[in-house]
Amino acid sequence: MQRTRKQHYIPRMILKNHTRFEIPMRFPLIYQYDEATEKEHAVRIDRVCYKDNLYEYKDDAGNVIDLNLIENTFSVYEDKWNGIILSLKNRPELTREDLAFIYLLFPLQIMRMPEMLTLTSNWLKSTSPELSEIESQRYARILSLVPGQLDIKRNIILAKWAEICCKRSLQVYITDGSEPFILNGTFPVTGIYTGDEPIKNAEMYYPVSSDICLGLLDARVVNPYKDVGIDFIRKFNWLSINKGSRFLYSAASIKDRIPEYPFLKHKSRIT
Secondary structure, three states: OOOOOEOOOHHHHHHHOOOOOOOOOOOOEEEEEOOOOOEEEEHHHHHOOOOOOOEEEEOOOOOOOOOOOOHHHHHHHHHHHHHHHHHHHHHHOOOOOHHHHHHHHHHHHHOHHHHHHHHHHHHHHHHOOOOOOHHHHHHHHHHHHHOOOOOOOOOOOHHHHHHHHOOEEEEEEOOOOOOOEEOOOOOEEEEEEOOOOOOOOOOOEEOOOOOOOEEOOOOOOOOOEEEEEOOOOOOOHHHHOOOHHHHHHEOOOOOOOHOOOOOOOOOOOOO
């Protein structure tokens, strides 16, 4: 069985959707801006946003269990997500299945980030001191991700996040193509608090391509599709830049755009 070691925490299909290079290539290029050095490069999407063996977990003896099980399960989900995302520009009537996959995309993107997996593992270790380091890492992946199949009783942390997301209204923002979205390499899902309770009163935004951003809003949405222009794009991009991450990604140069952005105060909503 072929083993995948380079496991992406931001799906390659999302990274590919943030590329605009005209020449077809096996590994499309994306602009990567390094906030620490203020340098920018065009890099292959297969060489960014991954860690070796990120989703693998081990038994008590240190042997990998179910090699590539989570990675292979993600591949199935990502094929479905990509098909839905690519269809959004045509504004289809979303089926119940489509909506279920979209609502699952948000918590899975949040939970699969290396920082979140480490945080969950440390939390399990602190609340259950009897767990070993290997056990806490294993349970963090089983409870937060999808090892083989979705089971609410098994994937309890993921299920709780999904429940939070499903209580929000989906808004699909489609741009006029004037400027591409910026994808934050540490916080691809941007949360904006709309009240006193950080989780309960949060809205979530995820730029799934250079010109489409999905939003889960703490408000009723009548039409799931909304056209947006340069004001929305720049306000969102400014939030992405200031969210805190070493690396930012986009279909066009980020370094060239930063000086053009006026100072924008953080607001509770960007709509």
